[in-house]
Amino acid sequence: MGKKGENIYKRKDGRWEARYIKEYALNGKVRYGYCYGKTYREAKEKVNYARSMLFVQKPAEKGDHPKYFSAYCNEWLILKRSKVKESTYIKYETILTKHIKPKLGNFIPEMLSEIAIEQFAHELLKKNQLSTKTVRDILSVLHAVLDYTKRQNPHMNAVVISYPTEKFKEKRVLTKAEQDKFVRYLKTEMDTCKFGMLLALLTGLRIGEICALRWSDISLDEQVLYVRHSMQRLKTGDPTRMKKTKVIIGMPKSEHSVRKIPLNKDILELCLQWKPKEKDAFILTGKSNAYLEPRMLQYRMQYYTEACDLKGVHFHTLRHSFATRCVEAGFEIKSLSEILGHSSTNITLGCYVHSSLDLKRQNMEKLCSTG
Structure with a gap:
């Protein structure tokens, strides 16, 4: 017997038979359609397909198989x-x-x-x-x-998708005191990796962008840093390969992420100190034939922040901190948005600008009477 209400039965020949109402005659008599399968599931899938084809006014042809x-x-x-x-x-x-x-x-x-x-x-x-x-x-x-x-399938009904609402989560931003502490640590016994991390903090670069950055992307004459590439580790998509992932250096996140960042005198002085002989060397290694991938840089970041006793800090925290320092300094938002590589100022204001309590207090003080 079939399951209650399903009209799917196992026949004596071992096959499964699924019955559905195909149409009603003028006299009210029901005309049934039948689908067969080697298994219960196959019969059920076929009958569901036949019913759906009736729903969209297209009769299921004999031997027709559903397209999933x-x-x-x-x-x-x-x-x-x-x-x-x-x-x-x-x-x-x-x-x-x-x-x-x-x-x-x-x-x-x-x-x-x-x-x-x-x-x-x-x-x-x-x-x-x-x-x-x-x-x-x-x-x-x-x-x-x-x-x-x-x-x-023009007859298919449009399906409305309800997206879950993201709960607001306060982004971790270094306070001025924490940032000063971290900068002092990076400048102590500085190496190429610490220099690159400090450069990211002072320019708002993403982790993939600083990993892919070469000295050929920095023009000390123009006093400009060019963001042209980004690095990430991705799946190979080839099951025959021994390694399931590979490092790719490609275009940045979006077309707006390809940008020029002006360098101030503090950054220029650092660059002059650390510029290697190899023009095409990676910033983080000082070598053209060796790079530091994002995953390894995250490990270094964890080691550095633990040494500074900074909690809940990730590499992206540097980018948020850079944006916050810019706002505190009175940066024009459009310029900041372009430096960060955003497509609009709304993204900058909504995701990357975090006012400190001190800045909020200063703004509140502006409301005080001057008399």
Whole structure:
């Protein structure tokens, strides 16, 4: 017997038979359709597909097999292959392979619903315990694939995705006293790595940008630092290779991240002291044939901050601290946004500008009467 309400039965010949209502005759008589499979699951998938085709006014043809959502995921990824950076492509591939296809790949597109997507997002947050930002990134990729799928299936209902709200989390920023302490530490027995880290603190460079930065990117004559590349470690995507990841030096995060940063006299003096003979040497190593990748720089950062007794400090903290110091010094926001490589001042103001209590107090004092 079939499960209650499912009309799926195991036949005497060993096959599974799934029955569904195909149409009603004028006299009210029901006409049934039948789907067969070697397993219960196969029969159920076929009958669900047949029902969905009836829903979109397209009868299921004999021998027709359902095209699952995973197939559309694969097609969408192929179309993105020549349109995005290698790092972006690998990110998309990882999201699809690790999260979307395992959970939603066996769905027939017509049966994907807002509830199914909500359950998927809820599981990512609660069961997998992914961060809100990571879940939002996954849902963004899902949204793009759904748009592609909808274009291939005009009768498919549009699926609305509800994105989880990110809880505001105060970003860690070095106080002036902490920054002074950290700078003193970096200047003590300074080496190329400490110099590079100090340069990042004084210019707001991202970790991938400072790792990829070479001395050829710094013009002491123009007094300018050019941000042209970024370094990151990514999956190879080739299961036959011994090493599953590789270091890639490519374009920065976005087109706005390619930028020129003016160097003040303090930075210029440091550069003059540490400029090596090799023009194309990496900033962090002083050698053209050796680099320090982001993961290793994070380890160095942890060692340095522990030596300074600084808690909760990561490399990105330097970037937030740089932006905060700029605001405290009265920086014009548009200039700061371009130095940080942002596409708009809203990103700068919303994510990277953190007013210290002292600055807030100074602004409050402006409201005092002068009489």
